[in-house]
Amino acid sequence: MAARILIIGLNYSPEHTGIAPYTAGMARALREEGWDVEVVTGLPHYPQWQVHEGYPRQDGPLEVIDGVPVRRIPHPVPHDAGQLRRLGMEIVFGLRAARAPWGDPDVVVLVTPALFASAIARVRAALTRTPVLVWVHDIYTAGLAETGAAGGPATRVMRAVEGTFLRSCSGVVVIHDRFSDYLRRHMGVAGEKITTVRNWTHIAEAPTVDTAALRRRFGWEPQDVVVLHTGNMGAKQDLTNVAAAARVAEERSAPLRFVLVGGGHQRPQLEELAATTPRFEVLPSVDNDTYAGLLRAADILLVNERPGLTEMCVPSKLTSYFTADRPVLAAVEAAGPSAAELAAAGAGIRVEPGDPEALVAGAVRLHEEWITTGGTTHRGGRRYVREVLSRGAAVRSFLSALTRLRPDLRAEDRSPATVKS
Template sequence: MVSQGNPQRVAKFGRRRALATEKESSSSGRNRSLTVCIVGLNYAPEPTGIAPYTAGLAHGLIERGHRVRVVSGYPHYPEWRVRPGYRGLRRTDDCDGVPVSRRRHFVPRRSTAIGRAVLELSFGMQAVLSRWGKPDVVVCVSPGLISTGMVVARAALMPGRSPAVGIWVQDLYSSGVVETSAVGSVGARFVLALESKILRSADGVSVIHDRFKQVLVESLRIRDDSINVTRNWTHVGSAELEKSSCRMLFGWRDDEFIALHAGNMGAKQGLENVVSAARLAVERGLRVRFVLMGDGNQRAHLESLADDLTSVEFLRPVDDDKYLAALRGADVLLVNERPGVKEMALPSKLTSYFKSGNPVVAATELSGITAQELRTAGAGEIVTAGQPELLLDAVIDLASNPAKALSYGRSGKLFVDQKLSKDIAVNELEDWISGLSGIQSPRVARHARISGMQKVVEL
């Protein structure tokens, strides 16, 4: 799984794999657990976005017998401000058995390309100056891209046996800057070249969808055989909650139809479209309440737009139990993306939406990754991004057709159960990380021993 990149690093990686192969040939080397350092800007207790997956991977690796250390930032997402209680420049937390070294970094007040770059640069400087221990593998979570590049550089310069480096890609930067018009054409070409260089400098890359892999191969010139594809999973519980009780918890009446958008309220989401749909509902005299639950740098702007609308409700982020109750209590769940957003990210909320058993309406680019995921799951309706009347019509169609809504909800739940299992995902990521180091994981070694014993018995 050697990617294209710096010849010295490739040679070093080749020597490391040869050494690891020698270790695997001995009984003591085959079963050795890994020491893994995960470096990512976002981590628990952030409730949404990338943080739940990074925390889930860390816990999963520990449960499988590996030693894990996390280097992360101070919790700040989706509020885009450091949470109360997190003071000082650095601290070490024990997060459910995972040692997390937190480093303070810059958090921009407004969402701009420069602000994001400074955020990642400040975190990257803290990350490379932190103690990593002596990891076999360093896993970088991207975004952030700039901090990931700095971590890859430090790993390559470590004295002695440098660790393998894998990059776990959750969002595509080069697609994002184009689709959100964050920078001009010159800036977009620079980001494309930077992302390509950083990903090719790692020992391996893992992405969360086949569409991401396609972009990496065709646009970023990453070798096909150096890319692993492992889907994200749902991180909410599976308890069957009574819908009426969930609605009472939020004060939602039985005679109104609840359309809920949960998660980040940023530029990418383009939630002005939802506010416009809510305004149309009032004009038509429809009993639809649009609920926006979460936070983000566009929340204040959206609250201002909807100030005169009783059909729009804003809720703050909630814990996992209450989050699942909100999803169950709603009638339809919304995904909204600004026009032009196609490949940059697969909304993490979809895994939780599908698990809830409720139908989804997605206002997005019809040929984009979000639309493809919804079609694959068979979990809801897709309408063109930036067209509030189409969004409202899709919501009303499900309100008037409960059989269709129920069918979509069941299909989404089945898709999660069959395709988005956390155990399957963490097993695949463990195998990917073990492959980077050249050391067989304890789980695979146990499976091989059991298979070998079965063959002996058969003989």
Template sequence: MDLDSAGAKISMTRTREAELASSELGSQAHTAHGNPRRRLRVLIVALNYAPEITGNAPYTAGLATGLSDRGHQVRVLTGLPHYPQWRLAPGYEDREVHRREFIDSVPVSRLRHHIPTPPTGRGRIRMEASFGGRVAVTRWPSHDVLVCPVPGLLPTGLCVGRTKYRRRHAPVVTWVQDLYSLGVVETGFLSGRPARLTGALEGQILRNSDAVVAIHDSFKSHIVNNLGVRADAVEVIRNWTHLRPTELSDRNATRSRFGWRNDELIVLHAGNMGVKQGLENVVATAQLAAASHANVRFVLLGDGNQRSHLEQLGAGIPTLQFIRPLPTDDFRSAMAAADILLVNDRPGVGAMSMPSKLTSYFTTGNPVVAATEACSTTAYELAATGAGMVVPPDDPRALLDTLTRLAANGALRDTLARAGRQYSATVLSANHAIDRFETLLTRLTFQRNSAAQASKGTFHQ
């Protein structure tokens, strides 16, 4: 299977090398006129991609589109859209092993793979292995640099292994969105020797990457201190806000469309309904609210492998509502029309990942409440932003009390909401993140080409 398209080969002249060297490889890869100084050929190999709207797919697609908009040649090799519902998305039911399409002008090649239903631990391993196996035997387009987001770890490991066996290989950047070595322990999937082997595999993959991008400082700390990756090989580039701030022209009408009364407190959790979210806590809190006649409605918006279980658990609770995944504009409107946005983590979970929903929440002008461990990445982020409050996980009474106190304090809600929007506009800028990626990819490519030129010169002497 050939993913290459016709195109002229790009070579770096000595003049261009001098320009890059004089910029110390850390400056913008754009000229004053906004044109790229060198057109990079970027290959992204990712299990998840658009049209998935949750998880790491929006960031992978955003990076691809952002680099393409800056004039770089970007190609994407990805899997089939299936997350978070763990079912094949409509329109992708054909049995083609290899499918091509364009998304936002970026060429996307999709490889068929196993989709576990329900997504058990073994099923997810099989999915990553099946996608990784197809990636390993597929012919890749010519590229200057390879970017591999994690999840999935197994496809990334196969990409690193395949690349390193080449005599002159392109640099590999592993983009860590989840830490498997923590995740298998925090979710209870593995313990003991199997968990240690997972950590050893993750460390081996990251140490053999040319660079590692971590989405949070706490991730970098674990990658360096526990997985043995050199600190200078790890760069922190934050996930950005991929949704525009929403200003509702008629908030009451929007609430009415979702069946929400104007006099009730709407507490909304948006995104995946999986094991690590531990949303049984939200169901229990809704039940407590109903028993105490609190004027609160809990809304679980999204899908996931635990949705059916949660619906059965919450059947008959009048203060609990489930909403299926919505189109992007309706999704933004629902978050903006709510009163408080909720993050919920299973007890013991918190260091393995950074909830992607936070970057969306901060754009809405609503405060955030997180039921999570005090040492979790979510708690760290809310403390840094000043955009929300933290309560212990799996404590329905504490969660309900905090929500009702916050509902009664309009000044505090406004303060938290303003802090979230300010943080979103400054720290979580998409342009800033893509600037950082562009600089990193340019530097790695220049270093690899310089090393190849030096080796060639030594050989001819």
């Protein structure tokens, strides 16, 4: 029999931004490699923070998505993603996931930053002495500290909780070497437990969508230099800075048009700003094909982070940006992982975060360089994706982490999954 891998994570397909595409992609890849994979997950709700249409808020039958059996666990979805409400959602999901049918897995994979849900599931795995591999996409307490969402004492307590949880797991997968250094230095996680598995791109290099038609569809004029930001609209993205940059561009008659695509708890505030701010607009989330087309239809792709973020995350959007073969503008700290990724890829330029004038100046400069050189500069993104951020490399690294926990695990050839209860 093939080794059984149970993946537990709050986010999964059909969500197409954030963590979900990577969890779903890895589950599918492991199954294709011959592993018996099942998933326990929540209701699709991100980044809009509302349950997707057609998903009831109660237990339903198992789904099979791309050959992977998926069990949905009902839970509350907070409308504003505040810290306490998110905590409540995680705890409810964690308790119900811990009571769900698990079968007899050989390894349990827990996906964070759903820290409390993962910690609850960890208790059940400990009772059955099942090895646990935790897959860390964001460092929870680093995020609290850097965004100011919790005070000093609260952050110290949370760091102790997170550190205890991570140290208790049999293995730890992180998405960047910067995370590995942080976990060793600040949380006492043994280096031999940690494996770096880089996120990969999940969009097509050559989308079938007509990019010129997309520009017309969204009312973008040929002379508009579209600066596009995609994904979550939350505190760490600091997107009021982008609205302020749009006002600067209007004052200076710069041909820039700042566009946000996605969802998140700050979206209503940003929509209000868009109603009164020329050169600034907010679009809803789109399907995967349209998303890939929008990245190619834009002139500049934007990463905007709150000042002070140096540890907490590597934006998953960067992998998609690099694949789109458009120059990237990053308003991020020089010491942060986003700046390091951009420099390693040779795919754009960095400006200071929280400075709308610097954002406008950087966009103008980047576009002028792109036009002047005929698009020959800042084009290292695709090469970087192929050499460093490929799906195949990620799967190999993840398999290495799994087999390190259980050297006796074996995969086997078998037919695709069918629904069973």
